[in-house]
Amino acid sequence: MAQLVNLQVDDAIQSLIKTAELVAQYGGDEQKNIEKFGKMLEQLICIKNDAKKADKAFELSKDKETIAEYDKTFSHELSKQPKCKPKSTDEYKRVMEEIGTLLSMNMEVVASGSTSVVQDDDFEMEIEISDIDPLTKRRMTHPVKNSICGHYYDKSTILESIKVNPRLRCPIAGCGNNQFVQKAHLVEDPVFRMKLQRRNEMNENN
Numbered sequence: 001m002a003q004l005v006n007l008q009v010d011d012a013i014q015s016l017i018k019t020a021e022l023v024a025q026y027g028g029d030e031q032k033n034i035e036k037f038g039k040m041l042e043q044l045i046c047i048k049n050d051a052k053k054a055d056k057a058f059e060l061s062k063d064k065e066t067i068a069e070y071d072k073t074f075s076h077e078l079s080k081q082p083k084c085k086p087k088s089t090d091e092y093k094r095v096m097e098e099i100g101t102l103l104s105m106n107m108e109v110v111a112s113g114s115t116s117v118v119q120d121d122d123f124e125m126e127i128e129i130s131d132i133d134p135l136t137k138r139r140m141t142h143p144v145k146n147s148i149c150g151h152y153y154d155k156s157t158i159l160e161s162i163k164v165n166p167r168l169r170c171p172i173a174g175c176g177n178n179q180f181v182q183k184a185h186l187v188e189d190p191v192f193r194m195k196l197q198r199r200n201e202m203n204e205n206n
């Protein structure tokens with residue numbers, strides 16, 4: 001059961017990040033309240049945690065012969081398990097960092113070819129933003145980042161490619177990452193998606 005719950009809650013967490021992305025772009029200060037996002041995230045993480053606890057308690061009580069024994073063992077095992085502390089999980093820290101970055105992004109992304117100038121009040125820097133998928137040479141619709149080397153690929157093409165060739169290495173020329181690309185290396189990067197989106201909007205307006 002926990003597996004199913006996990007999938008659904010993971011979807012909900014992605015939606016929460018997506019919401020932060022939208023709020024950062026279109027929302028007012030009232031909506032940019034990171035504490036509200038934190039509270040929702042805590043609840044979501046605890047739902048997963050509860051499902052895991054119930055699974056564990058079920059495993060330990062499923063062989064009991066009577067319903068009464070089962071009930072007793074189940075609630076006993078459930079109560080023995082530690083309380084959910086969502087804020088101390090890696091997932092909480094990682095997602096909140098993402099949301100925090102999104103909410104604080106008030107910078108102008110100005111496009112100029114494949115490099116963009118990001119301007120903030122305090123700094124100006126050039127960053128490389130390319131939305132071209134290295135495998136298909138098409139514009140990426142859903143970029144994901146290789147967490148090992150930081151390169152981006154389109155989610156569907158990279159997943160398809162590693163299915164066909166599990167010994168595929170990062171296709172970016174000169175990349176020092178020697179590991180075969182694995183699904184576990186691929187992470188969502190909503191900040192990058194937002195930068196691309198902003199740049200594309202600017203290009204359309206020009």
Ligand SMILES: [Zn+2]
Nearest residue numbers: 149151170175
């Ligand atoms: Zn790479």
